[in-house]
Amino acid sequence: MKIGELSKRTGLSASKIRFYEDIGLLKMVERKANGYRSYPKEAEVVLNLIVSGQQAGFSLDELKALLPADLSGWQHAHLIDALKQKVMDIEQLQAKLAENKQRLTAILAEIDAKPDDMDCADNAKRVLTQMGLKNDK
Structure with missing residues (x-):
């Protein structure tokens, strides 16, 4: 999907999506021959995780360390430790x-x-x- 559609689905501005891509939080982007970005459906899930994580108090750096490049690559123990630490911080x-x-x-x-x-x-x-x-x- 194009960035405009992803923006509508997530409620995030296109510039915010590009920002997350630029800092390495959103890794699943493909460039078409015409230079347009193309995002898989999983990008919507990742963006929602980023927003939810920030609302829970995680910094972008913390999210970068937590989010796997591929959603099937979650490290369960690392995720649990990070969540417990965030609860202690709160x-x-x-x-x-x-x-x-x-x-x-x-x-x-x-x-x-x-x-x-x-x-x-x-x-x-x-x-x-x-x-x-x-x-x-």
Whole structure:
């Protein structure tokens, strides 16, 4: 199939498809005598895998290492290891985000606890001092 049809089937722009080809993610392309690209039906599957992989948090380099040149060449153990590692990465990110959320929530609580007779600048100094962030110079 031509790139326009592949673009319609996948919802990806032709330039995005060419990009994936240029960086070596989409290897199944044939050039016709007239210079047009021709893609097998499997190219649609590969592009959908790339998009799904990116949505799951895989980088293009990670996908390049995972995707076989031929869809029949999957390395089961390598794929399972990569998926488990991505789950661990996501769990670490979730823990970091929870920590950041807790820190920001504490800062908001301190800012909201501003005494009525205190202006914003003095309140900022108060909050920073309580958090140990004030740098006295």
